[in-house]
Amino acid sequence: MNNYVYEYGGKLYLNITNRCSNCCTFCIRKGREGIGGNTLWIDREPTFEDMKAALQAFDLEKYGEVVFCGFGEPVFNLETLIETGKYLRQMGKKVRLDTNGHGNLIHKRDIVPQLAQAVDDVSISLNASSAAKYQQHCFSQFGEEAYYAVLDFARECLKHIGRVILTKVDEGDEEENAACERIARQLGAGFRLRKKI
């Protein structure tokens, strides 16, 4: 069974792809089947119709926010993301996208105006204070170009989407954590240090 929608820690999450353009050393997918007892490997990416059907199994009234975050980078399944996000917002739900920030590189165009119709908040994984460090941790298929694309993506999101937060996985390097926070603040975004799961 494909878990396109799952609950974790009292929040509702949407798992719409297993594809990703990174291969992060700290990725939660490594050696795991899923999160909180939910298997998140899927054998087919969902369409919008699949998402509507999967959402019916949940009482949406219980959740203040719905988050695109699963075992992969959600923007790979962009059509489903946009349609599902719009649908949830029409129902009065707040929608957040957790992303690695490669959307414009992956689709070779600016997808942010489209995203702005489907999500209220964006959380972007910054994860490093330089392109070289990013590549050491994230092994992007785009090479060091990925890091600059993440920063550009954040700038575009700040223009078009309400709340933008850059995040970093805490690997115990306080200097690097502080450097990442400075970059986020300089851009005008929020910052959150994430615990390694």
Ligand code: SF4
């Ligand atoms: S960007 Fe996210 S899903 Fe992709 S490899 Fe890194 S941690 Fe895993």
